[in-house]
Structures are given as structure tokens and as C-alpha cells.
Amino acid sequence: MGKQKGVIESKLKETRVFYPSIEFSQKANVDADEYERLKRWSETDWEGFWRYFALKKIDWFKRFDEVFDGSNPPFYKFFVGGKLNVSYNCLDRHVRSWRKNKAAIIWESESGETQVLTYQQLYIEVNKFASVLRTLGVKKGDRVLIYMPMIPEAAIAMLACARIGAIHSVVFGGFSSEALKDRIEDAKPKVIVTADGGFRNGKAVPLKSNVDEAMERVEHRVSYVVVVRHIDRDIHMKPLRDFWYQDLMGDPDYAQIYCEPEHVDSEDPLFILYTSGSTGKPKGIVHSSAGYLLWTMLTMKWVFDIKDEDTFWCTADIGWITGHSYGVYGPLALGATTVMYEGVPTYPTPAKWWELVEKHSINILYTAPTAIRALMRLGNDWVLKHDLSSLRLLGTVGEPINPEAWMWYYQIVGNEKAPIVDTWWQTETGGHMITTVPGAQFTKPGSAGKPLPGIFAEVVDMDGNPINDQDKGGLLVVTKPWPSMLRGVWGDDKKYIDVYWARFKDKGYYFAGDGARKDEDGYFWIMGRVDDVLNVSGHRIGTMEVESALVSHEYVAEAAVVGRPDEITGEAIVAFVVLKEGVDKSRHDELVRELRDHVGREIGPIAKPSEIIFTDALPKTRSGKIMRRLLKDIAAGRKIEQDISTLEDVSVLEKLSELRDKLREEMNKGENGNSG
Amino acid sequence: MSANGMIIKVSEEFKREANLKYEEYLKLSKWAQEDFEGFWDYFAKKEISWFEPYKQVLDDSNAPFYKFFVGGKLNMCYNCVDRHVTTRKKNRAAIIWESEQGETRILTYRELQYQVNKFANVLKTLGVKKGDVVVIYMPMIPELPIAMLACTKIGAIHSVVFAGMSSVALRERILDAKSSVVVTADGGFRGGKTIPLKENVDKAIEKLKFIKYVVVVRHVDREVPMKTLRDFWWQDLMSDPDYAKPYCDPEPMDSEDPLFIIYTSGSTAKPKGVVHTTAGYLLWRILTARWVFDLKEEDTFWSTANIG
Known part of the structure; x- marks a missing residue:
């Protein structure tokens, strides 16, 4: 084989290895032998x-005829001809068992208010709201847009949609009216379910007014807006269109306590979810009913x-796929108890x-590196004050986790007892793809570990050839379809093909957009977005x-690196x-020197950043992913003209631009001084 | 129909699924008659989690002061709550509460444990020790069983007085028990109206020197007199991390240690403070729930009686 195109060099060597305890492995659902068998x-x-x-x-109303239909790639089908209902699988089958009075959802607010919904209650509420949606004219295949805070009614609305075969599209409650408008235009919902507002960081955040603003600017006509009274503030209710959730649910004519579950096809869409757009304009990712349900349960x-x-x-x-798969559908389909918290980690x-972990004696915690780094930055005392001995397993998702943050999570939060699963997956994949299985590996x-049993992933070069050198990375691809894969981009088959399948058309590989390398044990190391x-x-x-090299320095809480065009080196870091x-x-120059040397030692001189900019915050999507494409513009001194509708805090960007301009000015002054 | 009235037969399905089937029932009856001690010994070992095993099933040497499961050590709250939290019952609803207005509250076993531990530590802070009596005069709200279980966790003896009783009846019972702590609420709802519980307590304990603290649950949210130094809000005590610590070791109690005092309704004469034990009482609760109520894991059980 000649020189491979698209290879990414790997310089950072991380050699620490951690085994699960014997006790954990013995009790695990999947141990090493079972893993090998699967x-x-x-x-x-x-x-x-x-x-x-x-x-x-899965409990089927009608068994499927065929496991897989690959006759029209990339439009794959799983469990063809099967009939089921996802809400039936999440609720009905549990209320007939000992789980009837088990907590399905434990909700808590920032102020410490708690609400428990047993499976029985959730079942009743979902049936009632499903009946309400039918009353409002929602039919199988219709879209319902859900724009809600983290309250049980959000999960109720999702399950109610699933019950009548409507397709929900949850839009994160932190999104602006602008982002909401785009999504309404694309999904064309018949009904919007929202709330008067939500709580975040001790403040009430308006939601209904965002809906009103978005609706003024879209052509699509939404029949009804259902509003949950939650923060109890005075809001405008448009007559004939807007109705209170509580009023509808309190009317026995509309909110009947049993609603026959719709028998949907395995391949009928369960939901549309727009990607957070760290890479471009949001795409409406479509997921199926059966395949999606199965994989959330198995994982x-x-x-x-x-x-x-x-x-x-x-x-x-x-509002994110993680919340869909592992906050709602996965746990509920298995009859587990899932915790829902409305608020931020630090308020x-x-x-x-x-406190939440201690109070509810939480056993498994799944969160994002961005949250871990933020909590790590605040010091260990907050953690150590509480009894976290109930925690037996920790998980991370959203971005590759820096080893330094991993170690903190493992030692301080997990007390070196709880294994960590670092799960690589995407909105598009529906569920976990590459991760260790905690009792087995x-x-x-x-x-992240290895592809799960049933998942086939590879690291390849631009031509789709595997890269077998453990020091070299390449493009991460999935080489075989899997049940919870996306079924398309809503209303845009061309985009579906172009974005995910066109790159390796001949091989039929799914292109994930991430770079990765595989080490001597076959473990995958995600190296960031290929772009x-x-x-x-x-x-x-x-x-x-x-970034991991920078974060491993004792002074650094978080880092993001991008390339800036450079005449000599092509790109400068x-x-x-x-x-x-x-x-x-105040030791600015000294710090810069120290950090550059540190990266030089950890990786090599080639990776030394040519410029380091200190900032109080990084621009992130609302799901916590660093938006490097924006930083790229800043680094290059370009004006930002990209879509920033998914940016969490626009002021971060403004501050960074200012900071950069100032630095540039000083640099220019310095250079002029030297030459003069 | 027999000559003496109707006989209602149980369905075949019910019989098939029952905890105690007819043959088993006959076997148990026979067993109890023929091997009285062996019978009780078997169930006491099977149903109760013991800290220390008992040495003797029955001591009748000083009749009628009989003793059962002599020398055993256990804790009521541990058996009702703590032992479930390490199993799949952890997140099951222990209590489903509903008000006349339709407001609902659910406490899982874990949540119940958390609240009980906190209130047990509050009681300790208020000076309550093993063997002390705590009088509880409360409406039908979850804080009532929380207070009862908190007493049993630290080995205090609760004396629940029905919230429908007058201040005079309450005073009699407080005098009889000589409790230093009373737990009550600002009021309760009944038939859409509010009952002034706190005022009744105030009248009942007037000039009683041995009363040190009154803990008041804010429930109906009305203005009530709060005597300084003596009266404290439940919510304030329970939110103070110095007092309401979330972990409390269960006090190992003797089988024969009193669990609670309850006054008979007094239709026959002056009310009598009936004393119940820990182990024997607990065991029969469990067995009758299984046999008579045919209680199973998937059941939701409602006894409409007031806890008083």
C-alpha cells in the first residue's frame, strides 16, 4: 500500500489502564466471557x-417477517413488517408487573422540590395526554413539537406522541425563538407543547413568549399550542390557539384514562431530532420505532x-439525543428508575x-466532559462533602474526555471504585457505538474502547482502506448498518446521502465525521472532528x-485548539x-511559555501552539460541545458570518473577538517597535 | 345458599394465585397446634431481619407477662425501610399520599429512608433517647409515618393520638406518657375544613413543665401561635444540615422492648395505654398481610383507617 491519504498523526501517549473490580465483574450483566460470546x-x-x-x-403486536432489508441502500430497514408501540413497551407491560408502583421518574428542581411518578401514574398521565392530542386532531405520522423545560410533562408528551404514532420533535428549551422558528418551518408540526417557562440558575426562563415570536415569523400554521403551567407567570394566551395543559388534562371528555396504543410499523418514525449543529445548519435526524427502541434497551x-x-x-x-435515549426511552423500556433534574449543576x-446523588442514592451517573471539567474547576471540597458511595458506574458522552478530567471523575467522584464508560456515539447513531462494557473490559x-457487539466500526484513510498503524489516525466509519441508525434527514434524502454516505459510496460505509485511531488493543481514540x-x-x-495535553497542565481547566492559516507552516495552532x-x-507571558513547553514535552514541538489566548469561557453549543468553527474564524481574524443559532452564550464570542483584536494590536505595536 | 345465610365462594383464579392456598392453610393450622414453638420460630427467622438471634421463642415463666423471641435484637425501622433500600424495592412507592383536593405525593422506600434518617437525627438533637416517649398528634400526611419510623429507628416509643381527639383527651395522654417532645402540624384538612391541631396542643400542654419541644409541620399554611424556645417548624429543623443528617444507625432493640403505646378508644371506660413490643408485633403484621390481605409485590394496598 502506498502513502495513505487522510492520515492523522498521533503523538500523545496515554498508557494508564484500569480494570473493574472483581466484585463489579462478577455481578455485571455482561462479563468478559459473555462479551466474547456476543x-x-x-x-x-x-x-x-x-x-x-x-x-x-420487545413486546410485538405482530412479529416482523424479516430482520433486515438492505435492498435500497442507504435506506436500510430493520425488523420489516413488525408492529409495535414504543409507549406500550415503556409503560403498559410494566404496570402489569411488580414495577407498577416503582418510581419511573424522580424529578427534582433547583430548589429541592421533588416529584415522583410511578409507572402506574406515568401510564395514566401518558394515556390522558395521548387522548388530549387525539382530541386536538393529531394523527399517526403528524409532528408534534415539544419545547419544554426539564419537567416530567416533557417525557409525558414524548410518550403520548409515541402512543398515538405521532412523531415528536423535541427542541431544547434553551434555544432561542430563531432556532425554534427554523425547526417549526422544517418539521411543520400540527401541535406545539410548551410551558409558561422553566427555571435555570435560579431564574425563570420564558418559553411561551419564544414560541409566540417564532410563530409570528413562520408561514406554517400550527393548529394548537398546549402550555404547561409551571413557573406560574402571566403570559399571553392567544384565544382559540393556546390552551393550558392543566385545563385539558382536567377535562374528562378529552383526557381519557385509557388510550388504545397505535400499532405502528417497525420502521415508522418515532421522532425527529435536530443535531446541535457544532458543524453547520441543523439537520432533522429521523429515528425509527423498533430498531431505536431495541438498541437503547440493549445498551x-x-x-x-x-x-x-x-x-x-x-x-x-x-432536548438532546442523550436525553431521548438514556433519559427517557432506554430506562423506561427496561422498567428502570430515571432521575430528571431541572437546573444547572452549580445552583x-x-x-x-x-446532593442529588446522596439524596436519591444514585448508582449510575451519565454526564458530559464539559460538566465534569466545570465541576473539576470548582475544586474537590464540594464533592467530598457528600456521601457518594452509592455510585457504582460513571459514564461520559458528548465529546472525547481529556484524560485529566477522566482521572478526576474516576478518583474524586467515583472514589476509584466505579468504572467509567466513555461512550462514543451521535444523534445519528441513536445509541452507544464505541465504548467499553464495564464488567468485561x-x-x-x-x-472510548471498542465497537459494541453488533456494531462494526473501522478507522480508514480517504480511500476507505483500514489504517493499521496504531500511531496513525484516520476517518471513523461504521461498516455495517445497525438497528438504531438514523433513517434519514427529515424531508431531505439528498442531504442524508451527501453527508453520511457519499464519501464511501462504493464501500457502503457510514461516515461519522470524526477522526480516530486504533491502538494495539483495538481500542479507539477519538481525535476530534475531521473538519x-x-x-x-x-x-x-x-x-x-x-487539548488533552493542555488540560493535563495543573493550571488549565479547559482548552480548545484550532488552525489559523500560516504562510510558512500551512496552519499554525x-x-x-x-x-x-x-x-x-498577571504572569501572562510566563504562562504562555510554560504551556507551550508543556505541550512540547507531552506531544512534541510540532504541536506547540503558536498563539495562546486566555479566556473566561469557550463558545459552546447548548449541549456543551466546543464550537471550534467559530474559534477558527476568530483565530483567523475573520468576521463571523456563520450560523450561530445553536451557540449557548453569544457574549462569549464577542468577548473573545475583542480579546483577540487587542492582542493583535499589541503584537503589531511590538513588532513595529522592534523594527523601528 | 345455606340455611344460615350466604356463602360467597372464592374464584378459582383467586385461589390459584393466593399466597396461602387451602392445603397450605390446613398445614399451618395443624403445625401451630402440634408444634407451637416450632411454628413461631420458623416464621420469626424467615420474616424478620435480626441483628442478634433470640435464644428462646416463648418465656411464660411469669404469666401473664409473656415474652416472645427472648434475647433477640432487631430494629423496626430497619425491617420496614432500610432492608428494602438495598433491593429492587428501593425505588418502589412506599407511600402514595393524596389530599381531598387531589394533590398527590409519593415517597419511595429510599426517599422514606432519607426523611426518616433526617427526622431521627432531629429527634436526637432534641434530646430524645432510647425508651423516651414521643407524642404524635398529626393529620394523615406522610410526615406522620416518618415521625413514627424515626422514633423506632432510635428506639423511642411513639404514642400517636388521633387528630380528631380534643385537647382534653390529648392532655390526658400526654400526662400518662410524660413525653418531652410532641410532634404536630399547623392543622389538617377534613371535609374541606381546617382543624386547628396546634392550638389543641397548646391547650393540652399548658403548664406542663416536662414538655421541652413541640415540632410543628407546616401543612395547611395558616398563622399559628409559635411559642419561642419551645415550638419549632418541622421544615426548619429538617433543612438544617447540622441537625437533619441524612444517615442514622438503627438502634438495636430487644424483642420485648416497647415499640409504641396506643390508647384504646375508651368506649368502655377511661382509655388504657396499650403497650406493644417490637419483634412479636412486627412478625404478626407481616404474616397477616401475607395471609389475610394476600399482599403481593404488584399490589397497591389501601387501609382507609386513620393512623391514630
């Missing part, structure tokens, strides 16, 4: 593997090792999350390794660095 089974009898689990895990069992006595907390907002105190800080790969003097370097609390910023 893996071999999926390799030798792929269809039989999926058939077995689909029949075992809950295998990766989260969920058991009947567990309390599970996925901190993600239900009213930075100990709020740890060792972990390495910063590596963000740096090219310094012909060396292709992933953003992840440089610009690092945006958030320092830990208490670091003396």
Missing part, C-alpha cells in the same frame, strides 16, 4: 443475533449494567449534583490530543485556554 455471535450470525434480541426485548443493559435496584441519572436535557451551590483514560484536524507543516494533528480558579493571570 461479539462472536454478531460476527458469525448477524441476522440471528438481532432477531434473538428483537424478539426477546442500557450492557453498557450501563442497569439492574432493578438501580437509580439511574443521565444529566442530559431531553444553588456547586454541590447540587452531589479494562478502560484507558481518553479512549477540525490541524495541518502543521504537513503533519495532520487531531485537536483532541493537543491557536489555543484558547480557560485557566483554573486562582491562577495568577
Whole structure:
């Protein structure tokens, strides 16, 4: 084989390895032997593997005729001809068992108010709201847009849609009216379910007024807006269009306590979810009913090792795929107890999350590196004050986790007892793809692990050839369809093909957009988005390794690196660095030198940032992903003309631009001075 | 129909699913008659989580002061709450509460444990020790069983007085028990009206020197007199991390240690403070729930009686 195109060089060596305790492995749902068995089974009898689990895990109204139909790629179908209902699988089957009085959802607010919904109650509420939606004229295949705070009514609305075969599209409650408008235009919902507002960081956030603003500017006509009274503020209710959730649910003519579940096809869409858009304009990702349901259940069992006595907390907002798969559908389909928290990790105190863990005796915690780094930055005392001994498994999702943050999570939060699962997956994949299985495999800080049994992933070059050198990274692809894969981009088949399948059309690979490398154990190391790969003097370097090297310095809380066009080296590395609390910023030049040397030592001189910019915050999507494409513009001194509708805090961007202009000015002055 | 009235037969399905089937019932009856001690020994070992095993099933050497499961150590709250929290019952609803207005509150076993631990520590802070009596005069709200279980957790003896009783009846019972702490509420709802519980307590304990603290649950949210130094809000005590610590070790109690005092309704004469034990009482609760109420894991059980 000649020189491979698209190779990313790997310089950062992380060699620490952690094994689960013997006790954990012995009690685990999947141990090493079972893991090997599952893996071999999926390799030798792929269809039989999926058939077995689909029949075992899902309650079918009508069994499927065919496991897989690949006749029209990339429009794949799973469990063809089967009939089921997702809300039936999440509720009806549990209320006839001992789980009837088990907590399905434990909700808590920032102020410490708690609400428990047992399976029985959730079942009644979902039936009632499903009846209400039918009353409002919602039929199978109609879209319902859900724009809500993190309250049980959000999950109720999702399940009610699933019950009548309507397609929900949850829009994160933190999005602006602008983002909401785009999504209404694209999804064309018949009904919008929202609330008068939500609470965040001690403040009431308006929601209904955003809906009003968005509706004024769209042509699509929404029949009804259902408003949950939550923060109890005076809002405008447009006659004939807007109705209170509580009024509808209190009317026995509309809110009947039993609503026959619609028998939907395996392939009927369950929901549309717009990607957070760290990479461009949001796309409406469409997920199926059966395949999606199956994989959320299997991964809950295998990766989260969920058991009947567990309390599970996925901190993600239900506006994200993580909240869909592991806040709602996965746990509920298995009859587990899921925790829902309306608020931020640091209000009213930075100990709020740890209080929750202690109070509800949470066993499994699933959160994002961005939250871990933020909590780490605030120091260990907040964590150590609380009894977190109930935690037996930790998970991360959203971005590759820097080894330094991984170690903090492992040592301080998990007390070196709870294994960490670092799960790589996407809105598009529906559920976990690459991760360790906690009782079966060792972990390495910063590596996601291996593709799960049933998932086939590879690292390839531009031509789709596998890269077998463990020091070299390439493009991450999935080489075989899987049940919870996206079924398309809403209303745009061309985009579906162009974005995900066109790159490796001949091989039929799914292109994930991420760079990765595979080490000697077959463990995958995600190296960042391919679009963000740096090219310094012909060396292709992933953003992840440089950022992890920076974060491993004792002064650094968070870092993002991007490339800036450079006449000599092609691209120069610009690092945006958030320092830990208490670091003396007046030693600016000294700090810059120290950090550059540190990266040089950790990775190599080639990866030394040519510029380091200190900042109080990084621009992130509302799901916490760093928006490197915006930093790229700042680094290059370009005006930002990209879509920033998914940016969490616009002021971060303004401050960064100002900061950069100032630095540039000073630099110019300095240079002029020297030459003069 | 027999000559003496109707006989209602149980359905075949009910019989098939029942905890105690007819053959088993006959077997148990026979067993109890033929091997009285063996019968009780078997169930006491099976149903109760013991800290220390008992040495003797029955001691009747000083009749009628009989003793059962002599020398055993256990804790009521541990058996009702703590032992479930390590199982799949952890997140099951322990209590489903509803008000006349339709407001609902659910406490899982874990939440109940958390609240009970906190109130047990509050009681300790208020000076309540093993063997002390705590009088509870409360409406039908979850804080009532929380207070009862908190007493049992630290080995205090609760004396629940029905909230429908007058201040005079309450005073008699407080005098009889000589409790230093009374737990009550600002009021309760009944038939859409508010009952002034706190005022009744105030009248009942007037000039009683041995009363040190009155803990008041804010429930109906009305203005009530709060005597300084003596009266404290439940919510204030329970939100203070120095007092309401979330973990409390269960006090190992003797099988024969009193669990509670309850006054007979007094239709026959002056009310009598009936004393119940820990182990024997607990065991029969469990067995009758299984046998008579045929209680199963998927059941929701409602006894409409007031806790008083």
C-alpha cells in the first residue's frame, strides 16, 4: 500500500489502564466471557443475533417477517413488517408487573422540590395526554413539537406522541425563538407543547413568549399550542390557539384514562431530532420505532449494567439525543428508575449534583466532559462533602474526555471504585457505538474502547482502506448498518446521502465525521472532528490530543485548539485556554511559555501552539460541545458570518473577538517597535 | 345458599394465585397446634431481619407477662425501610399520599429512608433517647409515618393520638406518657375544613413543665401561635444540615422492648395505654398481610383507617 491519504498523526501517549473490580465483574450483566460470546455471535450470525434480541426485548403486536432489508441502500430497514408501540413497551407491560408502583421518574428542581411518578401514574398521565392530542386532531405520522423545560410533562408528551404514532420533535428549551422558528418551518408540526417557562440558575426562563415570536415569523400554521403551567407567570394566551395543559388534562371528555396504543410499523418514525449543529445548519435526524427502541434497551443493559435496584441519572436535557435515549426511552423500556433534574449543576451551590446523588442514592451517573471539567474547576471540597458511595458506574458522552478530567471523575467522584464508560456515539447513531462494557473490559483514560457487539466500526484513510498503524489516525466509519441508525434527514434524502454516505459510496460505509485511531488493543481514540484536524507543516494533528495535553497542565481547566492559516507552516495552532480558579493571570507571558513547553514535552514541538489566548469561557453549543468553527474564524481574524443559532452564550464570542483584536494590536505595536 | 345465610365462594383464579392456598392453610393450622414453638420460630427467622438471634421463642415463666423471641435484637425501622433500600424495592412507592383536593405525593422506600434518617437525627438533637416517649398528634400526611419510623429507628416509643381527639383527651395522654417532645402540624384538612391541631396542643400542654419541644409541620399554611424556645417548624429543623443528617444507625432493640403505646378508644371506660413490643408485633403484621390481605409485590394496598 502506498502513502495513505487522510492520515492523522498521533503523538500523545496515554498508557494508564484500569480494570473493574472483581466484585463489579462478577455481578455485571455482561462479563468478559459473555462479551466474547456476543461479539462472536454478531460476527458469525448477524441476522440471528438481532432477531434473538428483537424478539426477546420487545413486546410485538405482530412479529416482523424479516430482520433486515438492505435492498435500497442507504435506506436500510430493520425488523420489516413488525408492529409495535414504543409507549406500550415503556409503560403498559410494566404496570402489569411488580414495577407498577416503582418510581419511573424522580424529578427534582433547583430548589429541592421533588416529584415522583410511578409507572402506574406515568401510564395514566401518558394515556390522558395521548387522548388530549387525539382530541386536538393529531394523527399517526403528524409532528408534534415539544419545547419544554426539564419537567416530567416533557417525557409525558414524548410518550403520548409515541402512543398515538405521532412523531415528536423535541427542541431544547434553551434555544432561542430563531432556532425554534427554523425547526417549526422544517418539521411543520400540527401541535406545539410548551410551558409558561422553566427555571435555570435560579431564574425563570420564558418559553411561551419564544414560541409566540417564532410563530409570528413562520408561514406554517400550527393548529394548537398546549402550555404547561409551571413557573406560574402571566403570559399571553392567544384565544382559540393556546390552551393550558392543566385545563385539558382536567377535562374528562378529552383526557381519557385509557388510550388504545397505535400499532405502528417497525420502521415508522418515532421522532425527529435536530443535531446541535457544532458543524453547520441543523439537520432533522429521523429515528425509527423498533430498531431505536431495541438498541437503547440493549445498551442500557450492557453498557450501563442497569439492574432493578438501580437509580439511574443521565444529566442530559431531553432536548438532546442523550436525553431521548438514556433519559427517557432506554430506562423506561427496561422498567428502570430515571432521575430528571431541572437546573444547572452549580445552583444553588456547586454541590447540587452531589446532593442529588446522596439524596436519591444514585448508582449510575451519565454526564458530559464539559460538566465534569466545570465541576473539576470548582475544586474537590464540594464533592467530598457528600456521601457518594452509592455510585457504582460513571459514564461520559458528548465529546472525547481529556484524560485529566477522566482521572478526576474516576478518583474524586467515583472514589476509584466505579468504572467509567466513555461512550462514543451521535444523534445519528441513536445509541452507544464505541465504548467499553464495564464488567468485561479494562478502560484507558481518553479512549472510548471498542465497537459494541453488533456494531462494526473501522478507522480508514480517504480511500476507505483500514489504517493499521496504531500511531496513525484516520476517518471513523461504521461498516455495517445497525438497528438504531438514523433513517434519514427529515424531508431531505439528498442531504442524508451527501453527508453520511457519499464519501464511501462504493464501500457502503457510514461516515461519522470524526477522526480516530486504533491502538494495539483495538481500542479507539477519538481525535476530534475531521473538519477540525490541524495541518502543521504537513503533519495532520487531531485537536483532541493537543487539548488533552493542555488540560493535563495543573493550571488549565479547559482548552480548545484550532488552525489559523500560516504562510510558512500551512496552519499554525491557536489555543484558547480557560485557566483554573486562582491562577495568577498577571504572569501572562510566563504562562504562555510554560504551556507551550508543556505541550512540547507531552506531544512534541510540532504541536506547540503558536498563539495562546486566555479566556473566561469557550463558545459552546447548548449541549456543551466546543464550537471550534467559530474559534477558527476568530483565530483567523475573520468576521463571523456563520450560523450561530445553536451557540449557548453569544457574549462569549464577542468577548473573545475583542480579546483577540487587542492582542493583535499589541503584537503589531511590538513588532513595529522592534523594527523601528 | 345455606340455611344460615350466604356463602360467597372464592374464584378459582383467586385461589390459584393466593399466597396461602387451602392445603397450605390446613398445614399451618395443624403445625401451630402440634408444634407451637416450632411454628413461631420458623416464621420469626424467615420474616424478620435480626441483628442478634433470640435464644428462646416463648418465656411464660411469669404469666401473664409473656415474652416472645427472648434475647433477640432487631430494629423496626430497619425491617420496614432500610432492608428494602438495598433491593429492587428501593425505588418502589412506599407511600402514595393524596389530599381531598387531589394533590398527590409519593415517597419511595429510599426517599422514606432519607426523611426518616433526617427526622431521627432531629429527634436526637432534641434530646430524645432510647425508651423516651414521643407524642404524635398529626393529620394523615406522610410526615406522620416518618415521625413514627424515626422514633423506632432510635428506639423511642411513639404514642400517636388521633387528630380528631380534643385537647382534653390529648392532655390526658400526654400526662400518662410524660413525653418531652410532641410532634404536630399547623392543622389538617377534613371535609374541606381546617382543624386547628396546634392550638389543641397548646391547650393540652399548658403548664406542663416536662414538655421541652413541640415540632410543628407546616401543612395547611395558616398563622399559628409559635411559642419561642419551645415550638419549632418541622421544615426548619429538617433543612438544617447540622441537625437533619441524612444517615442514622438503627438502634438495636430487644424483642420485648416497647415499640409504641396506643390508647384504646375508651368506649368502655377511661382509655388504657396499650403497650406493644417490637419483634412479636412486627412478625404478626407481616404474616397477616401475607395471609389475610394476600399482599403481593404488584399490589397497591389501601387501609382507609386513620393512623391514630
